[in-house]
Amino acid sequence: MSSPLIIAISGASGSGKSLFTENLLKEFSEEGKSVQVLREDHYYRNQDHLLMHEREKTNYDHPKAFEHELLVEHLETLRKWQSVEYPHYCYKTHTRLNKTDTLNSAPVIIIEGIMLLANEALQHMFDIKIFVDTPLDICLLRRMKRDIIERGRTIESVANQYEATVKPMYHQFIAPSRFTADVIVTQGGENKIALDVIKSHIQQTLL
Numbered sequence: 001m002s003s004p005l006i007i008a009i010s011g012a013s014g015s016g017k018s019l020f021t022e023n024l025l026k027e028f029s030e031e032g033k034s035v036q037v038l039r040e041d042h043y044y045r046n047q048d049h050l051l052m053h054e055r056e057k058t059n060y061d062h063p064k065a066f067e068h069e070l071l072v073e074h075l076e077t078l079r080k081w082q083s084v085e086y087p088h089y090c091y092k093t094h095t096r097l098n099k100t101d102t103l104n105s106a107p108v109i110i111i112e113g114i115m116l117l118a119n120e121a122l123q124h125m126f127d128i129k130i131f132v133d134t135p136l137d138i139c140l141l142r143r144m145k146r147d148i149i150e151r152g153r154t155i156e157s158v159a160n161q162y163e164a165t166v167k168p169m170y171h172q173f174i175a176p177s178r179f180t181a182d183v184i185v186t187q188g189g190e191n192k193i194a195l196d197v198i199k200s201h202i203q204q205t206l207l
């Protein structure tokens, strides 16, 4: 039996990675195909040992903020058709929740996250590398709205974090990783043509 197809979806925070992933997933669930999704954000490091004000100072847009070693290990396990216990992360407390969930392997595994293509060990694990390329001002507006509604942030905290780490780290790590991608998706998560092209490529590969 061949290995599962592992697809990475990367791009800036707020670029539309999650929406693109959800839309791709819908295409397959309608056809009863087996696709599993994993998020790089689950692999943000545990910070239980730090006080809240210390956690707030962490640079969450640096590759070192993630436990990529564990993610590589999990992808290797999924490649062998075995299941993994992945951690859960809370953006409000900036640390992992005290629980894990089981993810079974599947013919198609989609993983989405900001730093996936910036890590060499991870890059080699992906069969298809997709970069969602959205102008940064649009990403910021989307992130502002989402972080206030879903992640318990204020306008000031989103603006300060953006200037201090999100924007500079994007230019240092994420923007250069764009050049390792096989496919660049413009217009974010709703790009129907990109969804169709990727879907038919996956179908051909799975035949």
Ligand SMILES: Nc1ncnc2c1ncn2[C@@H]1O[C@H](COP(=O)(O)OP(=O)(O)O)[C@@H](O)[C@H]1O
Pocket (backbone or CB within 6 Å): 011, 012, 013, 014, 015, 016, 017, 018, 019, 020, 142, 143, 146, 187, 188, 189, 190
């Ligand atoms: N093409 C789009 N048009 C309008 N809103 C979008 C579009 N793409 C994403 N969004 C919205 O922007 C926010 C951030 O998108 P999301 O997919 O979560 O980004 P990411 O996963 O890259 O951080 C979400 O609320 C999402 O619904």
Ligand SMILES: Nc1ccn([C@@H]2O[C@H](COP(=O)(O)O)[C@@H](O)[C@H]2O)c(=O)n1
Pocket (backbone or CB within 6 Å): 012, 013, 014, 017, 041, 044, 060, 061, 090, 091, 092, 093, 094, 095, 113, 114, 166
């Ligand atoms: N405690 C945390 C952890 C991460 N972030 C931000 O999340 C962004 C990545 O997630 P997306 O869904 O937006 O791709 C990243 O830019 C971090 O700044 C955070 O704010 N707090």
